[in-house]
Amino acid sequence: MNEIERKFLVKSDKFKEEAQKKISIQQAYLNTDPARTIRVRTTGDKAYLTIKGKSNKSGTSRFEWEKEIPLEEAKELLKICEPGKIVKERYLVSSGRHTFEVDVFLEALEGLIIAEVELQDENDEFEIPSWLGKEVTGDVNYYNSRLVEKAAQKG
Template sequence: MAKEIERKFLVSDRRWRALADEGVAIRQAYVVAQEDRSLRVRLYGDGRARLTLKVGHAALVRDEYEFEIDHAEAEDMLRHRVGNVIEKVRYKVPFGRHLWEIDVYGGVHRGLVIAEVELASIHDEPEMPNWVGREVTGESRYSNQAMAFGTGESAGLHRLA
Protein backbone atom coordinates (compact mmCIF):
# COMPACT_ATOMS: atom_id res chain seq x y z
CA MET A 1 0.00 0.00 0.00
CA ALA A 2 1.33 3.41 -0.97
CA LYS A 3 1.16 6.35 1.44
CA GLU A 4 0.87 9.92 0.29
CA ILE A 5 2.59 12.30 2.69
CA GLU A 6 2.22 15.81 1.36
CA ARG A 7 2.19 19.42 2.51
CA LYS A 8 0.50 22.27 0.63
CA PHE A 9 1.28 25.98 0.60
CA LEU A 10 0.01 29.08 -1.10
CA VAL A 11 2.54 30.62 -3.47
CA SER A 12 3.45 34.19 -2.55
CA ASP A 13 5.02 35.38 -5.83
CA ARG A 14 6.36 34.30 -9.22
CA ARG A 15 10.05 33.73 -8.35
CA TRP A 16 9.58 29.95 -8.66
CA ARG A 17 9.15 30.24 -12.44
CA ALA A 18 12.91 30.75 -12.95
CA LEU A 19 13.50 27.26 -11.51
CA ALA A 20 10.54 25.43 -13.08
CA ASP A 21 10.33 22.94 -15.92
CA GLU A 22 8.04 23.60 -18.90
CA GLY A 23 4.97 22.27 -17.08
CA VAL A 24 2.22 19.92 -18.20
CA ALA A 25 -1.47 20.70 -18.61
CA ILE A 26 -3.82 18.59 -16.47
CA ARG A 27 -7.57 18.06 -16.55
CA GLN A 28 -9.01 16.05 -13.70
CA ALA A 29 -12.37 15.09 -12.30
CA TYR A 30 -13.82 12.83 -9.63
CA VAL A 31 -15.77 9.69 -10.41
CA VAL A 32 -16.40 9.03 -6.70
CA ALA A 33 -16.07 11.61 -3.95
CA GLN A 34 -16.85 10.82 -0.34
CA GLU A 35 -15.66 12.32 2.91
CA ASP A 36 -12.90 9.75 3.44
CA ARG A 37 -12.17 8.55 -0.11
CA SER A 38 -12.10 9.61 -3.72
CA LEU A 39 -11.56 8.11 -7.15
CA ARG A 40 -10.07 10.63 -9.56
CA VAL A 41 -9.34 10.49 -13.27
CA ARG A 42 -6.56 12.72 -14.55
CA LEU A 43 -5.61 13.47 -18.16
CA TYR A 44 -2.22 14.99 -18.93
CA GLY A 45 -1.43 17.23 -21.89
CA ASP A 46 1.37 14.86 -22.91
CA GLY A 47 -1.10 12.01 -23.58
CA ARG A 48 -0.85 10.13 -20.30
CA ALA A 49 -3.86 9.33 -18.12
CA ARG A 50 -4.17 8.06 -14.55
CA LEU A 51 -6.80 6.76 -12.21
CA THR A 52 -6.12 7.51 -8.51
CA LEU A 53 -7.84 6.17 -5.41
CA LYS A 54 -7.20 8.10 -2.18
CA VAL A 55 -8.44 6.85 1.18
CA GLY A 56 -8.21 8.47 4.60
CA HIS A 57 -9.22 11.44 6.73
CA ALA A 58 -5.80 12.74 7.74
CA ALA A 59 -4.64 15.99 6.16
CA LEU A 60 -0.99 14.97 5.94
CA VAL A 61 -1.06 11.20 5.27
CA ARG A 62 -3.48 9.13 3.18
CA ASP A 63 -3.43 5.81 1.36
CA GLU A 64 -2.98 6.34 -2.36
CA TYR A 65 -3.19 3.93 -5.30
CA GLU A 66 -2.40 5.13 -8.84
CA PHE A 67 -2.85 3.34 -12.14
CA GLU A 68 -1.93 4.34 -15.69
CA ILE A 69 -4.99 3.99 -17.93
CA ASP A 70 -5.81 4.44 -21.58
CA HIS A 71 -6.25 8.12 -22.52
CA ALA A 72 -9.44 7.49 -24.53
CA GLU A 73 -10.97 5.57 -21.60
CA ALA A 74 -10.04 8.43 -19.26
CA GLU A 75 -11.77 10.90 -21.60
CA ASP A 76 -14.85 8.68 -21.54
CA MET A 77 -14.76 8.50 -17.72
CA LEU A 78 -15.10 12.29 -17.57
CA ARG A 79 -18.72 11.79 -18.69
CA HIS A 80 -19.38 10.00 -15.38
CA ARG A 81 -17.79 12.64 -13.18
CA VAL A 82 -19.34 14.19 -10.14
CA GLY A 83 -18.59 17.89 -9.81
CA ASN A 84 -16.58 20.02 -12.21
CA VAL A 85 -13.46 19.35 -14.23
CA ILE A 86 -10.40 21.01 -12.70
CA GLU A 87 -7.91 22.58 -15.10
CA LYS A 88 -4.34 23.37 -14.12
CA VAL A 89 -0.76 23.36 -15.31
CA ARG A 90 1.71 21.53 -13.07
CA TYR A 91 5.32 22.63 -12.91
CA LYS A 92 8.14 20.76 -11.17
CA VAL A 93 10.64 22.84 -9.21
CA PRO A 94 13.66 21.24 -7.51
CA PHE A 95 14.54 23.00 -4.27
CA GLY A 96 16.87 21.68 -1.59
CA ARG A 97 16.41 17.92 -1.19
CA HIS A 98 12.82 17.96 -2.48
CA LEU A 99 10.94 18.28 -5.73
CA TRP A 100 8.11 20.79 -5.40
CA GLU A 101 5.05 20.73 -7.64
CA ILE A 102 3.44 24.06 -8.45
CA ASP A 103 -0.15 23.95 -9.68
CA VAL A 104 -1.37 27.02 -11.58
CA TYR A 105 -5.14 26.73 -11.84
CA GLY A 106 -7.29 27.80 -14.76
CA GLY A 107 -11.02 27.91 -15.33
CA VAL A 108 -13.12 29.06 -12.37
CA HIS A 109 -10.02 28.82 -10.14
CA ARG A 110 -7.85 31.04 -12.36
CA GLY A 111 -5.26 32.89 -10.29
CA LEU A 112 -4.89 30.21 -7.62
CA VAL A 113 -1.33 28.88 -7.33
CA ILE A 114 -0.53 26.05 -4.89
CA ALA A 115 2.86 24.51 -4.06
CA GLU A 116 2.94 20.89 -2.91
CA VAL A 117 5.85 18.89 -1.60
CA GLU A 118 5.78 15.12 -1.07
CA LEU A 119 7.67 13.87 1.96
CA ALA A 120 9.39 10.60 2.82
CA SER A 121 7.95 10.65 6.36
CA ILE A 122 5.81 12.86 8.59
CA HIS A 123 9.04 13.96 10.29
CA ASP A 124 10.60 15.17 7.03
CA GLU A 125 11.20 18.95 7.14
CA PRO A 126 11.67 20.37 3.65
CA GLU A 127 13.72 23.51 3.11
CA MET A 128 11.23 26.32 2.49
CA PRO A 129 11.66 28.34 -0.71
CA ASN A 130 11.26 32.11 -0.43
CA TRP A 131 8.26 32.01 -2.80
CA VAL A 132 6.22 29.76 -0.49
CA GLY A 133 3.56 31.50 1.58
CA ARG A 134 1.05 30.30 4.16
CA GLU A 135 0.66 26.56 4.69
CA VAL A 136 -2.78 25.24 3.73
CA THR A 137 -2.26 21.53 4.46
CA GLY A 138 -5.53 20.29 5.90
CA GLU A 139 -7.59 23.29 4.78
CA SER A 140 -10.26 21.42 2.86
CA ARG A 141 -11.20 24.37 0.65
CA TYR A 142 -7.75 24.06 -1.00
CA SER A 143 -8.21 20.36 -1.80
CA ASN A 144 -8.85 19.51 -5.42
CA GLN A 145 -11.88 17.52 -4.36
CA ALA A 146 -13.47 20.55 -2.66
CA MET A 147 -12.61 22.76 -5.62
CA ALA A 148 -14.35 20.32 -7.98
CA PHE A 149 -17.61 20.97 -6.14
CA GLY A 150 -17.32 24.73 -5.61
CA THR A 151 -16.98 27.71 -7.86
CA GLY A 152 -13.72 28.98 -6.38
CA GLU A 153 -15.12 32.51 -6.27
CA SER A 154 -17.56 31.74 -3.47
CA ALA A 155 -15.01 29.64 -1.59
CA GLY A 156 -12.81 32.69 -0.97
CA LEU A 157 -9.64 31.07 -2.27
CA HIS A 158 -6.44 33.11 -2.20
CA ARG A 159 -5.32 34.18 -5.66
CA LEU A 160 -1.90 35.31 -6.76
CA ALA A 161 -2.24 38.85 -8.12
Protein backbone atom coordinates in the same frame (compact mmCIF):
# COMPACT_ATOMS: atom_id res chain seq x y z
CA MET B 1 0.73 3.01 -0.28
CA ASN B 2 0.54 6.18 1.78
CA GLU B 3 1.12 9.61 0.33
CA ILE B 4 2.81 12.08 2.68
CA GLU B 5 2.72 15.69 1.55
CA ARG B 6 2.46 19.27 2.74
CA LYS B 7 0.56 22.03 0.92
CA PHE B 8 1.17 25.75 0.75
CA LEU B 9 -0.27 28.80 -0.93
CA VAL B 10 2.18 30.59 -3.22
CA LYS B 11 2.91 34.30 -2.72
CA SER B 12 4.78 35.12 -5.96
CA ASP B 13 5.31 33.73 -9.44
CA LYS B 14 9.10 33.56 -8.99
CA PHE B 15 8.78 29.75 -9.00
CA LYS B 16 8.27 29.92 -12.79
CA GLU B 17 11.89 31.07 -13.21
CA GLU B 18 13.07 28.05 -11.18
CA ALA B 19 10.80 25.44 -12.81
CA GLN B 20 12.34 22.50 -14.66
CA LYS B 21 9.10 21.39 -16.32
CA LYS B 22 5.51 22.45 -16.95
CA ILE B 23 2.62 19.99 -17.42
CA SER B 24 -1.00 20.72 -18.43
CA ILE B 25 -3.53 18.78 -16.35
CA GLN B 26 -7.29 18.24 -16.53
CA GLN B 27 -9.10 16.26 -13.87
CA ALA B 28 -12.52 15.45 -12.56
CA TYR B 29 -13.97 13.13 -9.93
CA LEU B 30 -16.12 10.03 -10.11
CA ASN B 31 -16.53 10.30 -6.33
CA THR B 32 -15.69 13.10 -3.89
CA ASP B 33 -16.65 11.35 -0.65
CA PRO B 34 -13.87 12.35 1.83
CA ALA B 35 -13.46 8.70 2.87
CA ARG B 36 -12.57 7.71 -0.71
CA THR B 37 -12.09 10.07 -3.62
CA ILE B 38 -11.83 8.66 -7.15
CA ARG B 39 -10.14 10.93 -9.66
CA VAL B 40 -9.68 10.77 -13.43
CA ARG B 41 -6.74 12.84 -14.70
CA THR B 42 -5.23 13.54 -18.10
CA THR B 43 -1.73 14.95 -18.57
CA GLY B 44 -0.90 15.40 -22.24
CA ASP B 45 -1.14 11.96 -23.85
CA LYS B 46 -1.30 10.03 -20.54
CA ALA B 47 -4.19 9.38 -18.19
CA TYR B 48 -4.60 8.05 -14.65
CA LEU B 49 -7.25 6.72 -12.31
CA THR B 50 -6.49 7.56 -8.67
CA ILE B 51 -8.17 6.49 -5.46
CA LYS B 52 -7.34 8.36 -2.26
CA GLY B 53 -8.42 7.51 1.26
CA LYS B 54 -9.20 9.79 4.17
CA SER B 55 -6.35 11.94 5.49
CA ASN B 56 -4.84 11.39 8.91
CA LYS B 57 -5.47 13.91 11.70
CA SER B 58 -2.72 16.34 10.60
CA GLY B 59 -3.75 16.10 6.94
CA THR B 60 -0.23 15.13 5.82
CA SER B 61 -0.77 11.43 5.07
CA ARG B 62 -3.38 9.28 3.36
CA PHE B 63 -3.73 6.13 1.30
CA GLU B 64 -3.23 6.64 -2.44
CA TRP B 65 -3.55 4.14 -5.29
CA GLU B 66 -2.91 5.24 -8.87
CA LYS B 67 -2.93 3.37 -12.17
CA GLU B 68 -2.20 4.59 -15.67
CA ILE B 69 -5.15 3.97 -17.99
CA PRO B 70 -5.61 4.44 -21.75
CA LEU B 71 -6.31 8.07 -22.68
CA GLU B 72 -9.47 7.16 -24.61
CA GLU B 73 -10.88 5.35 -21.56
CA ALA B 74 -10.12 8.40 -19.40
CA LYS B 75 -11.98 10.64 -21.85
CA GLU B 76 -15.02 8.35 -21.56
CA LEU B 77 -14.81 8.34 -17.76
CA LEU B 78 -14.58 12.15 -17.70
CA LYS B 79 -18.04 12.24 -19.33
CA ILE B 80 -19.62 10.55 -16.29
CA CYS B 81 -17.75 12.41 -13.56
CA GLU B 82 -19.42 14.59 -10.95
CA PRO B 83 -19.99 18.22 -12.04
CA GLY B 84 -16.93 20.45 -12.24
CA LYS B 85 -13.50 20.09 -13.73
CA ILE B 86 -10.07 21.25 -12.65
CA VAL B 87 -7.75 22.66 -15.28
CA LYS B 88 -4.26 23.61 -14.18
CA GLU B 89 -0.65 23.95 -15.18
CA ARG B 90 1.80 22.14 -12.93
CA TYR B 91 5.33 23.44 -12.56
CA LEU B 92 7.99 21.11 -11.15
CA VAL B 93 10.49 23.07 -9.07
CA SER B 94 13.51 21.50 -7.33
CA SER B 95 14.40 22.86 -3.90
CA GLY B 96 17.22 21.09 -2.13
CA ARG B 97 16.53 17.35 -2.22
CA HIS B 98 12.80 17.79 -2.82
CA THR B 99 10.64 18.77 -5.77
CA PHE B 100 7.67 21.07 -5.33
CA GLU B 101 4.64 20.61 -7.59
CA VAL B 102 3.23 24.11 -8.08
CA ASP B 103 -0.31 24.10 -9.50
CA VAL B 104 -1.52 27.23 -11.26
CA PHE B 105 -5.28 26.82 -11.57
CA LEU B 106 -7.06 28.03 -14.70
CA GLU B 107 -10.62 28.64 -15.88
CA ALA B 108 -13.10 28.64 -12.96
CA LEU B 109 -10.31 28.60 -10.33
CA GLU B 110 -8.03 31.14 -12.01
CA GLY B 111 -5.85 33.06 -9.56
CA LEU B 112 -5.30 30.16 -7.15
CA ILE B 113 -1.74 28.80 -6.87
CA ILE B 114 -0.90 25.91 -4.55
CA ALA B 115 2.46 24.17 -3.99
CA GLU B 116 2.82 20.62 -2.66
CA VAL B 117 5.91 18.76 -1.55
CA GLU B 118 5.96 14.98 -1.07
CA LEU B 119 7.90 13.74 1.92
CA GLN B 120 9.45 10.46 3.06
CA ASP B 121 7.79 10.79 6.47
CA GLU B 122 5.88 13.44 8.39
CA ASN B 123 9.04 14.78 10.07
CA ASP B 124 11.05 15.02 6.82
CA GLU B 125 12.64 18.49 6.66
CA PHE B 126 12.77 20.49 3.42
CA GLU B 127 14.08 23.82 2.17
CA ILE B 128 11.44 26.57 2.09
CA PRO B 129 11.63 28.58 -1.16
CA SER B 130 11.14 32.36 -0.97
CA TRP B 131 7.92 32.18 -3.02
CA LEU B 132 6.20 29.79 -0.61
CA GLY B 133 3.34 31.29 1.41
CA LYS B 134 0.93 30.15 4.13
CA GLU B 135 0.74 26.42 4.85
CA VAL B 136 -2.68 24.90 4.14
CA THR B 137 -1.88 21.22 4.82
CA GLY B 138 -4.99 19.53 6.20
CA ASP B 139 -7.30 22.42 5.22
CA VAL B 140 -10.03 20.62 3.28
CA ASN B 141 -10.82 23.84 1.39
CA TYR B 142 -7.63 23.27 -0.61
CA TYR B 143 -8.19 19.58 -1.45
CA ASN B 144 -8.72 19.18 -5.20
CA SER B 145 -11.88 17.20 -4.45
CA ARG B 146 -13.27 20.32 -2.71
CA LEU B 147 -11.92 22.75 -5.33
CA VAL B 148 -13.79 20.88 -8.04
CA GLU B 149 -17.04 21.76 -6.23
CA LYS B 150 -16.09 25.45 -6.41
CA ALA B 151 -15.30 25.04 -10.12
CA ALA B 152 -18.72 23.45 -10.70
CA GLN B 153 -20.46 26.37 -8.94
CA LYS B 154 -18.64 28.93 -11.10
CA GLY B 155 -18.99 27.26 -14.41
